[in-house]
Amino acid sequence: MPFTHDRRTHVGVRLAAACLFALLGTSACAKTLVLVDAEPTASATPPSSSVPNTGLQLVGGTAAEHGLTGDGGTPVGAIPQPQPAKWVQLAVASSDAVGAYLTDVNGSTLYRSDHDAPNVSSCADACALVFPPVTIREGGKVYLSPGVDPSAVGAIQRPDGTIQLTIGGRPVYRHTGDTRPGDMRGRGADDAWYPIAPTGAKATPH
Incomplete structure (x- = not known):
C-alpha cells in the first residue's frame, strides 16, 4: 500500500568553488550531495563547508x-538486498523500443513510476x-558512466531512513523480474512503470 511522508527530505548540492565536474573517468573533482530538509526551519543549519560530509559523492x-x-x-532479479548498496553505478543503454535508458552496474534496467511525485516515493511494502528502490548507504559513491548528467542525480530519504537515488527528481527502482541486461519485464506495469531516461523522464524512442 502506498505511503505518504509529510516531512520529506531531498538533496541539496554542494560543490567546491571553481570545481567543474566533468565525466573524465577521474575522481579528482567529485560532486557531493548533502541530505537537507525539504522545508528547513529558521534554526536549520544550511549546507556549508563546515558541515560534515555525510552525503553521497558523484564520481565520473x-x-x-x-x-x-x-x-x-x-x-539482480529477486535476490534479496538486506541493506543498501555500498556504491551504485549508473550507465546509459539504448534500445529500439525505448531509446536511451539508465542501467545499474549489473546492466539491469532502472525504472520510474507515474505514481510518484517529484522527490516522493509512493512505492513501499x-x-x-x-x-525495489535503488538505495545506497549514507556517504556512498555513485559512479557515473559517460552520458549520465551529474546535475540530474539526487536522492531522497525514505520513511525507513534509507537513501534512495533520484534522476531529475524521480525516485529510481529496479524490477525483480529482470534477470539479464536488456530485460524490461517491469515496463508498462500498472500503466505507471517505465524505464527511466537519463533526464528522469520516461524513456521513449526518438
Whole structure:
C-alpha cells in the first residue's frame, strides 16, 4: 500500500568553488550531495563547508575504472538486498523500443513510476518487493558512466531512513523480474512503470 511522508527530505548540492565536474573517468573533482530538509526551519543549519560530509559523492567514470569489482551490494532479479548498496553505478543503454535508458552496474534496467511525485516515493511494502528502490548507504559513491548528467542525480530519504537515488527528481527502482541486461519485464506495469531516461523522464524512442 502506498505511503505518504509529510516531512520529506531531498538533496541539496554542494560543490567546491571553481570545481567543474566533468565525466573524465577521474575522481579528482567529485560532486557531493548533502541530505537537507525539504522545508528547513529558521534554526536549520544550511549546507556549508563546515558541515560534515555525510552525503553521497558523484564520481565520473565506471566503478571498474576506479578499481572496484563486484556489484557493490546491488542484486539482480529477486535476490534479496538486506541493506543498501555500498556504491551504485549508473550507465546509459539504448534500445529500439525505448531509446536511451539508465542501467545499474549489473546492466539491469532502472525504472520510474507515474505514481510518484517529484522527490516522493509512493512505492513501499508489497510494491517495493516487486520494484525495489535503488538505495545506497549514507556517504556512498555513485559512479557515473559517460552520458549520465551529474546535475540530474539526487536522492531522497525514505520513511525507513534509507537513501534512495533520484534522476531529475524521480525516485529510481529496479524490477525483480529482470534477470539479464536488456530485460524490461517491469515496463508498462500498472500503466505507471517505465524505464527511466537519463533526464528522469520516461524513456521513449526518438
